[in-house]
Amino acid sequence: MARAKLTRQERSWVLYDVGNSAFVLLATALIPVYFASIAEEGSSVVVAWGYAETVASLVLALLMPVLGSLADLKGNKKKFFIGTVGTGAIALAALGIPTAAMAFLVLYVVASIMLNGSMVFYDAFLVDATDDERYDEVSSQGYAWGCIGSCVPFIACLAVVLGGPSIGIPMDVGMxxxxxxxxxxxxxxxxxxxxxxxxxxxxxxxxxxxxDTFGGLWKTVKRIFKDKRLRYFMLAFFCYIDGVHTIIKMSTSYGTDLGIDATQLVLALLVTQFVAFPSAIAYGRLSTRFGTKRMLPVAVFAYFCITLFAAFFLREALEFWILAICVGLFQGGIQALSRSEFGKLIPKEHANEYYGFFDIFGKYAAVMGTFLVSVFTQLTGNSSMGVLSIAVLLVVGFVLLWRMPERE
Incomplete structure (x- = not known):
């Protein structure tokens, strides 16, 4: 790792982003394409995938505050982290077993819940791995190295899946x-x-x-809404992260519905990861200079423009490449700064509990976003209208961030 300024604990924390991002990239780029190959002919990949992501997000949002509160107890955080990583990795490895679309989706939902559950505990470990003044830098390093590091196994996966047939390995075996x-x-x-x-x-x-667990959760809810700055931030986060998560999760399925070649989709998303690496680090440093309050609205506005571009101009592979590069410029920064800014606002001994609610807001936003895309696509028969439906929430998130009170 190039940054000598990172301590051993910080480097170890950052490396988990390298690990979990490999699954995130696979789920974004290859898994929807594989699912399309085993789905029933004539069914919409966008609708089925959107509902699957909605179910995973909803279950996680219901579970995480309670699990987070339990994980805050002395000695529990690491146990919950190991449990979710272990279960999720087993479910991921088993994804190659089902041949029916529904069975595959059920197994994927389990793996997705465990992945995102582990990331809640991981986010909460930020307060243990570093100091307040280092949150933006370390969080940004995590997303940056996660983006670039995840490309290593992904390229290996591409070589097996796309190059396998030339050496006698069928594509389904490659997956x-x-x-x-x-x-x-x-x-x-x-x-x-x-x-x-x-x-x-x-x-x-x-x-x-x-x-005491449920009593503590109720006290946390009251503390969140009593703290004006935290309340504004959480409501803003709920709105703008909708667009971020939905674009990340649905991009490949959307491109597939438009008829863009699967290889073009996958390679474009790989470029996103390379663009996101320097961009995330740059965002961490810019936030140190200009403040998170200024840098987050810039990223939200950029995502609003990206959403409009996807709805009105994305028709061919070239436009998808442009979209992928634009997403890479802001994806890591907006997520890293959201995570670190939240860490600055909460009591450290309740980190898992608060990050559980942070996850609720993020996952319910993801529920809303993927659900809106699926419903509007189904109602209108037009994927572009589904994508456009999330733009309003990005506007609301931008306004709330702009009006958020200054730190006292």
Missing amino acids: KIAFLITAVWWVAFSIPLIRDVHQTHYKERAEHLIR
């Missing part, structure tokens, strides 16, 4: 190998965090676990 490669990579890069980052902020174990 099975790709699932295994990604699962092993995910687990391997979780080991440094498990070894080096320890829970230094925690709640003491309570005598009445269930009562």
Whole structure:
């Protein structure tokens, strides 16, 4: 790792982004294409994939505040992290087993829930891995190295899937190998965090676990809405992250519905990762100079423009390449700064609990976004109208961020 300024704990925390991003990239680029190959003829990949993502996000949003509150107890955070990574990696490796579309989607939903659950605990480990003044830098480094590091197993997966037929490996067998490669990579890069980052902020174990857990959740809800700055930020995040998650999750399915060649889609999304690497680091440094309050609205406005471009101009492979590059410029920055800004606003000993609610807002936004895209696509028969439906929420998120009170 090039940045000598990162401590061992910070580097180990950053490396998990390298591990989990491999699954995120595979789920964005190849898995929807593979799903389209086993789906029933005539069915819309966008609609089916959108509903699957909606179910995964909804289940996760319901579970994470409770699990987060339990993970805040002394000694629990790492156990929950290991449990979600292990279960998710097994489900990911098993994705090559089903031959029916519905069975595949069920297994994918399980793997997706575990992936995103592990990322909540991972985000909460930020407060243990570094100091307040380093949040923006370390969080941005995580997204940056996650983008570039995930390309290594992904390129290996592409070589097996696309190049396999030339050496006698059928494409479906190549996908099975790709699932295994990604699962092993995910687990391997979780080991440094498990070894080096320890829970230094925690709640003491309570005598009445269930009562105190749900009582604590209610107190957290009240604290969130009592704190004006935190309230504005959470509502803004709910709105703008909708567009971010929906574009990331639905881009390949949307391109497939438009008839763009699968190879073009995959290679364009690979370019997104390379563009996102320097962009995320640059965003972390710009936020140090100009402040997160200024840099986040810039990224939200950019995503609004990207959404309009996707709805009105995306028709051919060239436009998809342009879209992929534009997403890469802002994807890492907006997510990294959102994560670090939230960490600055919350009490450290309740990090998992708060990040559980952070995840609720993010996942319900993802539910809304993927659901809106699926419903409007189904109603209008036009994928472009589905994409356009999320632009309004980006505008609301921008306004709320702009009006957010200054830190006292």
